[in-house]
Amino acid sequence: MTEGRVNESNGCGIRRRIRYDRRAEEPPSIAAAMALAQYYGDDVTAASTQLYDYIDPDALDSLFAETNRGGSRANGTVEFETDDAVVTIRxxxxxxxPLD
Structure with a gap:
């Protein structure tokens, strides 16, 4: 499993904010799944919220992949909502x- 770093803020419980620092070699889809699992207090392999129910993981990874010219898309942001949370990927x- 990956070893990204999770920072929590705004108290504890299910409605807290999670910040997951992604490693350079870790796909954004894996980082998003890890962050969602942490948010819901689940094991990522048995998480109740599945990333693909809300966004295409392959498309997400493609958005942050290197360009044909070898450049990166480091300034991009993707945001989507689950049933009760907002996920922002950089x-x-x-x-x-939590959803406001």
């Missing part, structure tokens, strides 16, 4: 917060 991290 090249270096994933943030999960």
């Amino acid at each position: 090249s270096e991290r994933v943030d999960v917060r």
Whole structure:
């Protein structure tokens, strides 16, 4: 399993904010799944919330992949909602917060 770093803020419990710092070699889809599992307090292999129920993991990884010219898309951001959370994905991290 991957070893990204999770930072929690705003108290404890299921409605906390999660910040997952992604390693450079870790696909964004794996980082998002890890952050969601942490948010819900689940084991990522048995998580109740599946990433593919909300976003295509392959398409997500493609959005952050190197370009044909060898450049990166480091400034991009993808945001989507689950039933009760907002997930924001950047090249270096994933943030999960409660829906307002």
